[in-house]
Amino acid sequence: MIRTRHHGGLAVLLLATALLYGWNLAASGWANAFYSAAAQAGSQSWTAWLFGSSDAGNAITVDKTPAALWVTGLSARLFGVNAWSILLPQALAGVAAVAVLYVAVRRVSGPCAGLLAGAVLALTPVAALMFRFNNPDALLVLSLVVAAYFTQRALDRDAAWWWLPLAGVAVGVGFLAKMLQAFLVLPALAVVFLVAADVSLRSRVVRLIAATVALVISSGWYLLLVALWPAAARPYIGGSQHNSIVELALGYNGLGRLTGEETGGLGNLNQEAGWARLFGSEMGTYIAWLMPAAAIAIVAGLVITRRAPRTDRTRAALMLWGGWLMVTAVVFSFANGILHSYYTVALAPALAGGLAIGVALLWRNRGDVRAATTLAGMVVVTAVLAYVLLQRNSQWLPWLRLSVVAIAIACSVLLLVVARLPRRVGIVVGVFALVAALAAPAAYTLATVAAPHSGAMPSVGPVDSRGGPPGGMFDAPTPGAELTAALRRDADRYTWVAAAVGSSNAAGYQLATGSPVMAVGGFNGTDPAPTLAQFQSYVAGQRIHWFVKSEMPGFMFGNRSGSDAAEQIQRWVSTHFVPHDVGGVTIYDLSQGFTAAA
Numbered sequence: 001m002i003r004t005r006h007h008g009g010l011a012v013l014l015l016a017t018a019l020l021y022g023w024n025l026a027a028s029g030w031a032n033a034f035y036s037a038a039a040q041a042g043s044q045s046w047t048a049w050l051f052g053s054s055d056a057g058n059a060i061t062v063d064k065t066p067a068a069l070w071v072t073g074l075s076a077r078l079f080g081v082n083a084w085s086i087l088l089p090q091a092l093a094g095v096a097a098v099a100v101l102y103v104a105v106r107r108v109s110g111p112c113a114g115l116l117a118g119a120v121l122a123l124t125p126v127a128a129l130m131f132r133f134n135n136p137d138a139l140l141v142l143s144l145v146v147a148a149y150f151t152q153r154a155l156d157r158d159a160a161w162w163w164l165p166l167a168g169v170a171v172g173v174g175f176l177a178k179m180l181q182a183f184l185v186l187p188a189l190a191v192v193f194l195v196a197a198d199v200s201l202r203s204r205v206v207r208l209i210a211a212t213v214a215l216v217i218s219s220g221w222y223l224l225l226v227a228l229w230p231a232a233a234r235p236y237i238g239g240s241q242h243n244s245i246v247e248l249a250l251g252y253n254g255l256g257r258l259t260g261e262e263t264g265g266l267g268n269l270n271q272e273a274g275w276a277r278l279f280g281s282e283m284g285t286y287i288a289w290l291m292p293a294a295a296i297a298i299v300a301g302l303v304i305t306r307r308a309p310r311t312d313r314t315r316a317a318l319m320l321w322g323g324w325l326m327v328t329a330v331v332f333s334f335a336n337g338i339l340h341s342y343y344t345v346a347l348a349p350a351l352a353g354g355l356a357i358g359v360a361l362l363w364r365n366r367g368d369v370r371a372a373t374t375l376a377g378m379v380v381v382t383a384v385l386a387y388v389l390l391q392r393n394s395q396w397l398p399w400l401r402l403s404v405v406a407i408a409i410a411c412s413v414l415l416l417v418v419a420r421l422p423r424r425v426g427i428v429v430g431v432f433a434l435v436a437a438l439a440a441p442a443a444y445t446l447a448t449v450a451a452p453h454s455g456a457m458p459s460v461g462p463v464d465s466r467g468g469p470p471g472g473m474f475d476a477p478t479p480g481a482e483l484t485a486a487l488r489r490d491a492d493r494y495t496w497v498a499a500a501v502g503s504s505n506a507a508g509y510q511l512a513t514g515s516p517v518m519a520v521g522g523f524n525g526t527d528p529a530p531t532l533a534q535f536q537s538y539v540a541g542q543r544i545h546w547f548v549k550s551e552m553p554g555f556m557f558g559n560r561s562g563s564d565a566a567e568q569i570q571r572w573v574s575t576h577f578v579p580h581d582v583g584g585v586t587i588y589d590l591s592q593g594f595t596a597a598a
Contacts, residue, residue, distance in 0.1 A: 006111035010102060013115055017098045017122045020449060021091035021131045026083040027452040028132065030511055033476030034456060034523065035069065035134045037507035038062050040081045041516065042073025049073045051226070053235040054503050057495045057516035060529045062503070063239030063252065065222060067176035068136035081514075090138040094131025097142045097349065098122050104149040105353050108317040109360040116434070117356035123438055124348040125460040126286040126341075128445040133458055136177040137345050143174035144185050145349045148320055151189045154207070155316055157198035164193060164207045165214035172218025179253040181346065182219075184331055188323025196316035223249060236529035238503070238522040241562060243529070257337035277333045278344065285389050286460050287344035287351070289441040291329075292385060293378045294351045297358025298322040300374050304361050314357065321354035340457050363430065367419040376412035379433045383408030386440035396462050400443055408436040456504060476508030483583040484512045487546055491515045498546040498587070499535075501525045501566045505550040518544060520569055526562030535569045539590045547573045549586040 030036040034054075042049030044056040051058070052066025062069065071089045079085040098118040106114030121127055130137045147170035154163035167189060174182030190208060197204050226237065226245040240247040272280040279288045298318050305315035328347050332339060359378075365371040383405045390401040411433040418426045447462035456474035479487070487509060491497045499518035500506045506519035520535070521527050530538065538544050549570070577588035 006115075009111065009115050010099075010118075013102065013118050013122070014095055014099055017118070018091070018095050020122060020128060020445070021094045022088070023449060025087045025091060025132060028087065028454060029083055029452070030476065030507075031083070031087060031134045031454060031458075032456055033454070033507040033511055034474075034503050035062065035072070035136075036081075036086050037476075037503075037510045037517075038066075038069050039072035039076045039086050039134070040511060040514075042066075042069055043076035043081055044516075047234070051235050054238065054506065054519045054522075055496065055510060055516035057518065058235040059496065059516075059518045060236040060503075060522050060527065061238045063248065063523050064136055065176045065179055065245075065249070067173060068134075068139045068178075071139065072134060081511075086134050087132065090131050090134055093138040093142045094122075094127065097131075097145045100142070100145045100149050101349055101353060104145070104152055105317070105356050107152060108313045109357045113356045113360035116359065117352045120290060120352035120355060120438070121348050123442045123445050124287065124289075124345075124352070125441060125444045125448050126345045127348045128448045129286075129453065129458055129460050130342055130345040132449065133342075133453055135342065137342065139177040140174045140182060141345055141349060143170050143177060144182065144324075144346070146170040147174070147185065147189065148324065148349070148353070151193060151320060152313075152317060154193060155197045155311070155313065157311075161207055161210070164211040168211035168213075168215035169218040172215050172220075175219035176222055179249050180255075180257070181253075181343070184328045184346070185324045186215075187327050188320050191323060192316050192320045196311055196313075196319070198311040236522075236527065238519075238527055238529070241528060257339065258331070258335050273334055273336060275333055278329060278347075279385075281392065283332075283341045283344055285392065285444060286341050287347050289386060289389065289444075290351060290355055290382060290437065291347075293382045293437065294325065294355040294358070296374060296378050296381070297362065298325070298354040299358075300371070301354075301358035301361045304365060304371075314361065317357055318354060321350045321357065324350035325354055342458060366415075366426075369416075372416050372418055375418075375433070376415040379408045379412045379415065379437055382437045389444075390440055393461060396447070397443060400440065404436055404439050407432060407439075411436055474504045476504045476511070477585075479509055479512050479585065480583040483585050483587070486582050486587070487513045487517075487548075488515065490545065493542075494545045494591075495538075495543040496545070498548050499544050499569075499590075500548040501550040501570055505548070509548060521563070521566030524562070525566040526564075528563035528565045530569075531565050532568045532572060536572070542591060544590050547577070547588040547590055549574070549579070549588070 038052055038054050041053050041056045045058065047053065047058055048056050049070065052061045052064065052069045054060055054062055072086050075085045075089050098121050101121055102114040102118040105117040147167040150163050150167035150170060153159055154167065171182050171186065193208060194204050223245050226234070231243055237243050237245050237248055239252040272282055277283060278291065298321070301318045302315065305312055305318070308315050325347060328350065332344065362371045362375050366375065386404050387401045411429055414429045415433060418429055421429065444461055448460045451463050454475050487497050491513065495516065496518040497513055497515040498509055499520050500509060501520045502525045503519040503523040506517040510517035520530065522529060573588050577590060577592065579586045579588055
C-alpha cells in the first residue's frame with residue numbers, strides 16, 4: 001500500500017511537471033530565434049546540424065558546441081520547423097530531470113524526500129523558464145543530474161565499475177551543450193567518490209581515472225573532429241576570433257567567463273559581482289528563494305551524520321549536492337565575464353536535492369530541540385527572503401508576501417514543539433510549513449509559465465506593467481509580408497537570400513523566409529566572419545541576394561573588442577549599393593553589381 005502511494009505520488013509529480021512545462025509552449029513562438037534558426041538550418045543541412053551552423057549555407061556556427069541543437073534539429077526534421085518541435089524537447093528534458101532527481105534522492109532519503117526534491121526543482125522559477133525555452137541549459141541540467149545519479153550508484157560496494165565512467169560521459173554531454181560550465185560539478189563528484197565509495201582506495205583511484213578518460217573522450221571527440229575538419233569544408237566557428245573550436249571552448253565560453261577577458265564578447269552586463277549577487281536585483285527572483293534554507297539543511301544534515309561511517313550514503317549525498325551548490329554558487333557570484341541570470345538554473349537541482357535530504361534528516365530528528373529549532377528557523381528565513389524578493393515587484397499579488405510571513409511564523413512556533421503534538425497534527429504542521437516555504441517561488445513560477453518569452457535573455461516573473469512579456473533583449477526582427485516576399489524572390493538562385501549583421505538579426509529573416517540568411521560577424525557582430533574580402537567574393541559570385549541594414553549588437557554597449565569586419569562590410573555595402581526601403585527596413589540588392597550609392 002505504501003509503495004503504491006509513493007508510486008502514485010511520483011506519477012502526480014511528473015504529470016504536474018509535464019503540464020507546467022508543456023502548457024501553451026507555442027505562446028513563446030521561436031523563443032530564442034538565434035537557436036531556432038540554427039535548428040531550422042540543421043533540419044535542412046546535415047553539415048549545419050553537425051556543426052551547429054546558424055544557416056543552411058554554413059557561413060558561421062552558433063557560439064556554443066551544438067549538442068542541444070542536435071536534439072532540436074532532429075526534432076525539427078521529424079515534426080517540421082515550428083515552436084512545438086523546438087520547445088517540446090526542452091520541456092521533456094525538464095520532466096526527465098525531475099524524475100532522475102527523485103530517484104537519486106529517494107535512494108538515500110526515501111520517497112517523500114524524493115518527491116520534495118522533485119517538487120522544489122519543478123517549482124524553481126528559473127527552471128520553469130529554461131525548461132520552456134530553447135537555450136542549451138535544459139540539456140546541460142539534465143546531463144548533470146544524470147551524472148550525479150550515476151555517481152551515487154557508483155558508491156555502493158556491489159556497484160559495477162562502469163557507473164562512474166558513465167557519470168563522466170554524462171558530464172561530457174553537458175560539456176557539448178554548454179562547454180566548461182558543465183565542469184563546475186566535477187569537484188563535488190570526484191571528492192564524494194574518493195571519500196565515500198565503498199571500495200578500496202586503489203579501486204577508487206582506478207575508477208576515477210577511468211571516469212576521467214570517459215569524460216575526456218565524451219567531451220573531447222567533437223573538439224578533435226572540428227579541429228581536424230578542413231576549415232574550408234565547414235562553417236566558421238562562431239564566438240572565436242581565429243576559427244578555432246578550442247579557442248571557443250577555453251576562451252569565450254571558458255576561462256573568459258571567469259576573468260572577463262572575452263575578445264568579441266559584450267562584457268558582463270550584470271554588475272552585481274560579489275557574495276550577494278545571487279540575491280541581488282538581477283538574479284534573486286530566479287533562484288534565491290530557498291538557497292538559505294538549502295544551505296542550512298545541508299550543514300545541519302552534515303552535523304547529524306558527522307559520526308556516520310565513511311561510506312554513509314546520506315552524508316555522501318549531502319556532500320555531493322552541497323558541493324555542487326557551493327562551487328557553482330561561488331563561481332557565479334564572482335565571475336567577471338558574461339553571466340546571464342538564467343545560468344542559475346544550474347543551481348536548482350543541487351539546491352533541491354540538498355534541501356530535501358537535509359529536511360528529511362531534521363524531520364526524523366524533530367524530537368531533538370536543536371533539529372526542531374533549525375526547522376523553525378529555516379521556515380522563518382525563507383519567508384523573510386520571500387517577502388524581500390516579492391517586494392521588488394510590489395504591485396504584483398501584494399497579499400502574498402504578508403500571507404507567507406504570517407503562515408510561516410505560525411508554523412515556526414508549532415515546529416518548536418512538533419514532537420509533542422499528535423503525529424497527524426505534526427504532519428499537518430509540516431505540510432503547512434512546506435506550503436509557506438514554497439508558496440512564493442511557486443507563484444513566481446506560475447507567473448513565469450503564463451508569460452511568453454523571447455530574445456537571448458529571458459526573464460522570470462509576471463508580465464511588466466505595460467502588459468508585455470519580461471525579457472526580450474536581443475530579440476529577432478519580425479519582417480512584414482512585403483519584406484518577406486522580397487527576400488524570398490528568386491531564393492533558389494542564391495546560397496543566402498540575404499545577409500545581416502548579428503545572428504539574432506539574421507535569424508528573424510531566416511525564420512520568416514525559410515531560406516539561409518548569413519549572420520555577418522556572428523552573434524555579437526564581432527567575429528571576423530566573413531572578412532570584407534570574403535564577403536566581396538560572395539557578392540561577386542552572386543551567392544548573396546540582399547543585404548539588410550542592421551544594428552550591430554557588439555557595438556550597442558560600447559564594446560569594440562573583436563573584429564570590425566561586420567562594420568566594414570556594412571559600410572562597404574552602403575557605399576556601393578543603392579538602398580531600398582521595403583516595409584520600413586533598408587535593404588540593398590547585391591545582385592545588381594558594384595555601383596556607387598546615390
